[in-house]
Amino acid sequence: MIEFLTQTTPTARKKHICDLCDGEINVGEKYERQSGMVDGDFFETKAHSSCMEICRRYCRDIGESEFVTECVIDWLRDRICDDCETREECPHRTPFTCTRVYELTTSKEETDHD
Ligand SMILES: [Zn+2]
Numbered sequence: 001m002i003e004f005l006t007q008t009t010p011t012a013r014k015k016h017i018c019d020l021c022d023g024e025i026n027v028g029e030k031y032e033r034q035s036g037m038v039d040g041d042f043f044e045t046k047a048h049s050s051c052m053e054i055c056r057r058y059c060r061d062i063g064e065s066e067f068v069t070e071c072v073i074d075w076l077r078d079r080i081c082d083d084c085e086t087r088e089e090c091p092h093r094t095p096f097t098c099t100r101v102y103e104l105t106t107s108k109e110e111t112d113h114d
Pocket residue numbers: 018019020021022023047048051096
């Protein structure tokens with residue numbers, strides 16, 4: 001359970017590694033930083049805004065406020081990668097770095113509940 005959570009969007013003053021895609025967050029780039037306490041443990045996450053946006057979609061889709069990166073990746077593979085034409089020669093280590101995944105995930109508006 002999340003006991004507290006603070007979320008900021010600082011501009012990187014040095015290089016960081018995105019906790020979601022393992023890619024670099026470049027100097028001068030805005031990124032999202034979340035820190036808080038879960039089950040008594042302090043955590044801090046730094047991630048690209050685009051990677052975090054995908055996770056927000058995941059949370060909205062499954063109706064949870066928390067996510068585990070591996071579960072988001074499975075969800076993306078099920079929903080998008082499995083139907084992808086270039087699945088056999090996919091150059092991406094993780095679906096987070098794929099623009100197609102990002103576009104399909106973030107452009108799909110939920111229509112079934114509102
Ligand atoms: Zn990232």
